Amino acid sequence: MKRPPGSALRPSVVAALLVLSIYAGLIVSLFWFLDPGLLQHTLFSERTLFSIRLSLAAATLATVLALLLAVPAAYALSRHDFPGKQATETVLEFPIIVSPAALGAIILIFFNNPLGEWIQENLVYFVFGFAGIVLAQFVTILGLAVRMLKAAFDEVPTDLETVARTLGASPRHVFFTVTLPLAKNGFIAAFILTWAKALGEFGATLMVAGSMAMRTETLPIAIYMRLSSADIEGTVVLILVLVAMGLSALFVARWLLARGGHA
Amino acid sequence: MLEIEGLCARAGDFRLEQISLSVADGRCHAVLGPSGSGKSTLLAAVLGTLPATAGVVRLGGRDITGLPMEQRQLGYVPQHLGLFPHLSVEDNLCFSARARRLREAAYRPLLRQLVELTGIGSLLDRRIGTLSGGERQRVALVRALVADPQLVLLDEPFTALNESLRRELWWLMKDLQAERGLTLMLVTHDLTEAYFLADHISVLIGGRQRQNGPREAVYHRPATREVARFLGIRNLFPASVARSEDGWIEADCGVLQARFRLAGEAQPGDRIWVGIRPEEVALRDADHPPRPGERIWSGKAHLIDMGAEAAVRLEIGDGEVQIEMAVSRRAVRRFALADGRRNVTVALPESQLFWMPAG
Numbered sequence: 001m002k003r004p005p006g007s008a009l010r011p012s013v014v015a016a017l018l019v020l021s022i023y024a025g026l027i028v029s030l031f032w033f034l035d036p037g038l039l040q041h042t043l044f045s046e047r048t049l050f051s052i053r054l055s056l057a058a059a060t061l062a063t064v065l066a067l068l069l070a071v072p073a074a075y076a077l078s079r080h081d082f083p084g085k086q087a088t089e090t091v092l093e094f095p096i097i098v099s100p101a102a103l104g105a106i107i108l109i110f111f112n113n114p115l116g117e118w119i120q121e122n123l124v125y126f127v128f129g130f131a132g133i134v135l136a137q138f139v140t141i142l143g144l145a146v147r148m149l150k151a152a153f154d155e156v157p158t159d160l161e162t163v164a165r166t167l168g169a170s171p172r173h174v175f176f177t178v179t180l181p182l183a184k185n186g187f188i189a190a191f192i193l194t195w196a197k198a199l200g201e202f203g204a205t206l207m208v209a210g211s212m213a214m215r216t217e218t219l220p221i222a223i224y225m226r227l228s229s230a231d232i233e234g235t236v237v238l239i240l241v242l243v244a245m246g247l248s249a250l251f252v253a254r255w256l257l258a259r260g261g262h263a
Numbered sequence: 264m265l266e267i268e269g270l271c272a273r274a275g276d277f278r279l280e281q282i283s284l285s286v287a288d289g290r291c292h293a294v295l296g297p298s299g300s301g302k303s304t305l306l307a308a309v310l311g312t313l314p315a316t317a318g319v320v321r322l323g324g325r326d327i328t329g330l331p332m333e334q335r336q337l338g339y340v341p342q343h344l345g346l347f348p349h350l351s352v353e354d355n356l357c358f359s360a361r362a363r364r365l366r367e368a369a370y371r372p373l374l375r376q377l378v379e380l381t382g383i384g385s386l387l388d389r390r391i392g393t394l395s396g397g398e399r400q401r402v403a404l405v406r407a408l409v410a411d412p413q414l415v416l417l418d419e420p421f422t423a424l425n426e427s428l429r430r431e432l433w434w435l436m437k438d439l440q441a442e443r444g445l446t447l448m449l450v451t452h453d454l455t456e457a458y459f460l461a462d463h464i465s466v467l468i469g470g471r472q473r474q475n476g477p478r479e480a481v482y483h484r485p486a487t488r489e490v491a492r493f494l495g496i497r498n499l500f501p502a503s504v505a506r507s508e509d510g511w512i513e514a515d516c517g518v519l520q521a522r523f524r525l526a527g528e529a530q531p532g533d534r535i536w537v538g539i540r541p542e543e544v545a546l547r548d549a550d551h552p553p554r555p556g557e558r559i560w561s562g563k564a565h566l567i568d569m570g571a572e573a574a575v576r577l578e579i580g581d582g583e584v585q586i587e588m589a590v591s592r593r594a595v596r597r598f599a600l601a602d603g604r605r606n607v608t609v610a611l612p613e614s615q616l617f618w619m620p621a622g
């Protein structure tokens with residue numbers, strides 16, 4: 001793309017570069033405290049590897065579960081009018097409005113009411129365990145997943161689905177052979193971005209699962225625990241691991257979105 | 264055969280009311296109307312994307328009003344064609360057969376025949392995004408026909424094309440219809456397209472069916488003032504019935520200061536509109552005596568050359584009454600007309616006049 005002359009000097013461009021420099025500067029500043037000798041030791045310690053494995057497993061499971069519910073929900077919001085549609089669309093913003101800590105506290109309080117206690121005793125025990133981490137992340141990312149998938153489905157013209165139906169395809173066949181393939185890029189981007197958000201989730205996880213080493217210590221919790229014990233160098237290593245994983249996911253998402261079109 | 268009886272449907276605040284029409288096997292029926300007239304709502308109700316609130320849609324004698332879309336045996340070519348961009352041309356064409364789990368032997372011969380008829384054999388491996396406008400149209404038509412539907416619904420599929428390509432595809436559609444005995448329902452706002460392709464025309468305005476009949480009748484004898492206006496006829500003059508006998512009326516048209524003898528039944532004193540299509544108004548030499556059944560007017564006319572023809576507007580008296588005419592290029596040369604204002608003499612043949620009740 002050809003740039004208009006003098007675009008590099010425009011205040012808006014300067015502002016955009018300032019945004020980049022704020023985040024890049026913060027990340028680069030971490031290296032001030034990076035101890036190369038400690039890097040390998042911290043990175044490959046049993047506790048760090050446990051945190052990485054726990055974070056990957058919980059984020060992946062939470063994302064898969066969220067998408068399993070989000071795909072049909074987003075499709076319904078994109079294609080159908082039904083009572084409660086507007087309320088559903090509004091509530092998607094709930095995890096954004098309410099802070100993650102409050103969201104986690106709401107979950108924790110829920111498990112102290114009779115229904116919550118019954119669920120914990122008879123179905124799955126969530127509080128202070130792996131299931132609690134997954135649940136906290138699931139609740140945090142569900143709204144985002146639905147919103148992103150709805151946007152992806154909105155992009156698929158309904159005419160294509162109508163034509164497919166007239167060609168003899170059942171609604172299910174149309175969904176899997178027309179709608180989903182055409183929303184593929186949006187679907188993959190939704191998976192990666194919600195996964196990255198789940199990976200970095202802290203507030204709700206802390207409330208529901210607590211901060212127990214080698215048990216509920218996801219990477220963000222591990223960062224919090226190391227910083228609490230004034231282990232700056234260890235904290236920096238874990239932050240860099242989290243940043244590397246998150247940024248990689250974001251770059252893949254951007255690449256997929258930029259690729260656009262239809263494979 | 265498609266039969267629609269008393270069909271009503273609602274799309275938001277818009278209501279489609281009491282539509283009744285039928286399309287005989289092997290015929291093409293055009294639903295003509297301006298935007299917002301209810302054409303798309305009617306199409307949606309026949310397709311099944313919108314539920315009918317009343318009425319019946321029958322196809323081949325079978326009531327399909329409540330059937331799911333995939334069981335209606337309809338072919339559909341929407342305005343933007345609805346080609347699947349993630350599939351190749353061949354996969355688009357085979358979509359129907361695969362969705363219905365047909366064996367290759369059951370659909371390949373028909374597919375091969377249609378591909379040959381439309382000349383798209385070289386496109387089968389191409390992606391949809393690489394096709395030209397005309398190629399896309401052909402692929403969309405073939406895809407709809409491969410499913411061997413009882414009725415093909417065309418929703419303004421030729422609108423986005425240039426004039427030359429549109430005409431080429433109209434001819435292709437005619438050939439396909441003749442070859443395959445297709446039953447078509449065409450939704451369009453273009454009178455020329457409707458007249459070219461259809462045998463019968465229904466005119467929809469404001470969600471209601473204003474006229475339904477053979478294309479010649481709709482074209483030459485619009486039933487209401489709204490239909491006439493939509494069909495581009497501005498030559499409508501108020502008149503009142505002076506006499507009526509044996510299927511004929513005599514109407515006095517004050518603004519033209521003429522009495523016309525017209526076919527039809529009405530009561531003396533009834534107020535009517537008398538009209539004529541602009542191309543039925545004839546130019547005459549100034550000294551030419553009127554032919555039998557003709558009325559002649561002279562006056563200042565304004566001509567605009569439109570290439571294939573010229574639009575002429577004759578002003579009568581102080582200019583409050585105007586007669587519009589479409590003059591062929593040949594007539595423009597014959598009468599040495601040019602852009603601008605000049606004196607002309609025009610004739611209105613009574614046989615080409617139509618009338619409709621006022622109000």
